[in-house]
Amino acid sequence: MVKINTRKLVYTAFIFLVLGIIYAPIILLFVFSFSETPILDVNNFRPGTGLYDELFRNSDIREAVINTFVIAIVSGITATFIGTVACVGILAMRKRSRGFVMTLNQIPLINATIITSFSLVLLFTTLGMFNMGYIRLILSHTLLCLPVVALVVLPKLRSLDQNLFEAAQDLGARPLRALFTIIIPQLIPAMFIAFILGFTFSLDDFIITQYNNDGVRTISTLIYSARPVIPPVFRALSAMMFGFVVLMVIVINVAMWRQNKKRKKLKGGA
Amino acid sequence: MKQKQKKEKATKQRTSFRPNNKVWFAAPFVIFLMLMVVIPLGLLFYYAFASDGGASANFGHVFGTTGYMRMIGISLGIALFAATIAVLIAYPIAYGLSMVGFKRVPTILLLFIAPMWINLLLRSFALDQFYELIGLGRGFWALIIALVIDYLPLAILPMYVALSGINKKFIEASYDLGATRGQMFRKTVLPLSVPGIITGFLLVFTPVMSTYFLSMYFGTNETRMIGEMLNVYVENHILGIASVIAMVILVIILFAFIVANRLSKIGNKRGGVW
Numbered sequence: 001m002v003k004i005n006t007r008k009l010v011y012t013a014f015i016f017l018v019l020g021i022i023y024a025p026i027i028l029l030f031v032f033s034f035s036e037t038p039i040l041d042v043n044n045f046r047p048g049t050g051l052y053d054e055l056f057r058n059s060d061i062r063e064a065v066i067n068t069f070v071i072a073i074v075s076g077i078t079a080t081f082i083g084t085v086a087c088v089g090i091l092a093m094r095k096r097s098r099g100f101v102m103t104l105n106q107i108p109l110i111n112a113t114i115i116t117s118f119s120l121v122l123l124f125t126t127l128g129m130f131n132m133g134y135i136r137l138i139l140s141h142t143l144l145c146l147p148v149v150a151l152v153v154l155p156k157l158r159s160l161d162q163n164l165f166e167a168a169q170d171l172g173a174r175p176l177r178a179l180f181t182i183i184i185p186q187l188i189p190a191m192f193i194a195f196i197l198g199f200t201f202s203l204d205d206f207i208i209t210q211y212n213n214d215g216v217r218t219i220s221t222l223i224y225s226a227r228p229v230i231p232p233v234f235r236a237l238s239a240m241m242f243g244f245v246v247l248m249v250i251v252i253n254v255a256m257w258r259q260n261k262k263r264k265k266l267k268g269g270a
Numbered sequence: 271m272k273q274k275q276k277k278e279k280a281t282k283q284r285t286s287f288r289p290n291n292k293v294w295f296a297a298p299f300v301i302f303l304m305l306m307v308v309i310p311l312g313l314l315f316y317y318a319f320a321s322d323g324g325a326s327a328n329f330g331h332v333f334g335t336t337g338y339m340r341m342i343g344i345s346l347g348i349a350l351f352a353a354t355i356a357v358l359i360a361y362p363i364a365y366g367l368s369m370v371g372f373k374r375v376p377t378i379l380l381l382f383i384a385p386m387w388i389n390l391l392l393r394s395f396a397l398d399q400f401y402e403l404i405g406l407g408r409g410f411w412a413l414i415i416a417l418v419i420d421y422l423p424l425a426i427l428p429m430y431v432a433l434s435g436i437n438k439k440f441i442e443a444s445y446d447l448g449a450t451r452g453q454m455f456r457k458t459v460l461p462l463s464v465p466g467i468i469t470g471f472l473l474v475f476t477p478v479m480s481t482y483f484l485s486m487y488f489g490t491n492e493t494r495m496i497g498e499m500l501n502v503y504v505e506n507h508i509l510g511i512a513s514v515i516a517m518v519i520l521v522i523i524l525f526a527f528i529v530a531n532r533l534s535k536i537g538n539k540r541g542g543v544w
Binding site for chain 1: 291292293294295296297298299300302303304305306307308309310311313314317359362363365366367370371372376377378380381382383384385386387388389390391392393395396397399400402403419422472476477479480481482483487497500501504509512513516519520523527
């Protein structure tokens, strides 16, 4: 018993060491976002919220943050919706065509992002879509989110009782009605996970946005154009994003905890 | 005989959706992928052969310049090295999370993924400031650490899935047959987790092979990677040569996938637990 505990301790230490290395720079920036010095200097920490004042006054950054989140949310929702509806169709396909569609779905996942982004540049150039940055970004970010939706939702859909859909149709529901009243409600947890993953990919993306923005500014393009000397105000932005991450982690954890509790209660009652 | 067929048909209907008009629900999805994946990749080939100076000029420029060949070699080397390190760090983490009995595994996995919500550029900016503070200058190691930190979650997840899917009875059986912990790991867990290792390796290898922002930001002239070259041509709208470079990267990635496929097949053939 004691042996197992030391083993667990070693793994715990290793996991938290790696997490520490990953988070150290982010936390460092968070701490120094409350210092007004132009560079990070441990010996010269001048506390103050000057960087935050600057951040909230800066309309360029505000616009970029709004654009980034609007694009991530719109393309996340679009992809989740198209992908989920498609899963019903994919499951109804014959084995061969299903294999073909799933391979097609995996190409953007496997392919290097820079090649995907560049091939989209070629597409938009060929189609002559200029000065349509928003549409280009939403289309390409939808593509970024889509593969993971099918991968998350399809297994869940397969585990549902397939007869319910048929039953609804036998009772007179049209296929679309049956889809929305019977299938989709049961898929909502899987759809939520798919949306969060797509949202993550979209927020993190740089290359696709850089190549296809066509003048629309997002967080990525704003920092890219500020290089090589990135102004200290971005420390405050990093810190805000870090705060957002911490909040999301807590929210998801509470949600998981509550669901577990509910499940235990149900089990106990039965 | 007839009855058997009927029975088979009945089970088939029960276990899968009947092929009918539901197939059309996939239409928007398929059309979208055709338009956004297949046609753009086709355009890549079209531009490589037909734009700017034509095929011979485009291909000649890329394959005739020794600097490019060197960059491709460097990219390949860095990608192999970074993916190996990422796998070596990620494997014990995935193993610990799936085998040692941690209670809050989803939370820990979430902690590994969460930094991705902070934009890549903001994260790189943070890392750069961190390097400055600890006195690590730009160059090979700064680049490798940045790459490994960024792509580590992509290596952890598939290995965690593979390891947590291993039937615990195999492990008990190997102990019952008198294996030490080392033998059990070498002969049971390791072979069964090979597919996860290969997927994790590829998920790091592919983006590193084509990276350009991180190598531009943390690298030096000695570590120039081919993605940076592609970026220069894209930004200057020289689409023909850019297409040829993209094709070269595509071929390398495709080759890596074929090798990986072979490797996991060999692993399967060796098969068995002992």
